[in-house]
Amino acid sequence: MAANVSSVVEDPALVEKRRKQIVAAATYLFAKQGFYRTTIKDIALRAGISYGVVYLYVKEKEDVLLLVLEQVINAYAAEIPKAMAGVTDPLDRLVRAVDAYCRVVDKHRAATVLAYRSTKSLASARRQVIQNLETDTNEFITAAIRECINAGLVRNVNVDVLTYQFVLAAHGWALKGWHLKSRLALEAYIAANLDIILTGILTPAGALRLAELADAEHFPVPGLSHPGLCP
DSSP states (O other), rough: OEEEEEEESOOOOHHHHHHHHHHHHHHHHHHHHHHHTEEEEEEHHHTTTOOOHHHHHSSSHHHHHEEEEHHHHHHHHHHHHHHHHTTOOOOHHHHHHHHHHHHHHHHHHHHHHHHHHGGGOHHHHHHHHHHHHHHHHHHHHHHHHHHHHHSBOOOOOHHHHHHHHHHHHHHHHHTTTHHHHTOOOOHHHHHHHHHHHHHHTBOHHHHHHHHHHTTTTSSSSSOOOOOTTTO
C-alpha cells in the first residue's frame, strides 16, 4: 500500500499492520468530522497508539488521507479481477465486474464518500495519483464492455460513458446509502442497477444470453433474469 508515503520504520509487515490501524481510525474520523477538523492526535487516540508512533509511519495528515483513498482503490484492483477469474463469457465477466465493484463499495462506504469529499484536499500530484489509479481500475469494466460489444451482446455505445454509468451506480450505494439501505438489500440494489442499465444496451442476443446466465447455478446476481423482468 502507498509507495508514495514514506515510513521511518523499515519492517514491511509492521508498516502494513500500523498503517491498517491508522487508516481504519482516520477513515472513521474523516467521515464523521471531516479531514480538516481531524488531527493526528485524534487519529492516534482512535487507533490506540501514541501520537509519536503515527509519525513513524506517515509524515503528515495528507499522507493518511492518501492511504485511506488508496486502500479502497486497491480493494477494487484486487477484488474485481478475482471475481472475473476463469470466466470467459463476455457478458458474465461484465456482470461479475460490476457486482464485485458494488461489493467493495459496500465494504468501504465511508472511504468511498471520502473520495468524493476530500480528494480535492490532496496536493495536485497526489490527486493525479488517485485519479490514475481509479482510471486503471475502471479499465476492468471498460475492457469487459468492449468484449461484449465485439461479441454482439451490447450495442456499439460510448464505452467511457457506459463505464461511468456502472461506476456511479456502484458509488451510489455509499453516497445515498442513508436512503437506499432502508429500502433494499445490496443484492437487490445491484440487480436493479444492472437491470436498468442493461435494458438500454443489450442486443437481442445479449438479452438472451443474460437470461441463460441468470439460470446458471453460480450466477452472482440473484434476482436478475433479463432486462425488464428484474423484481
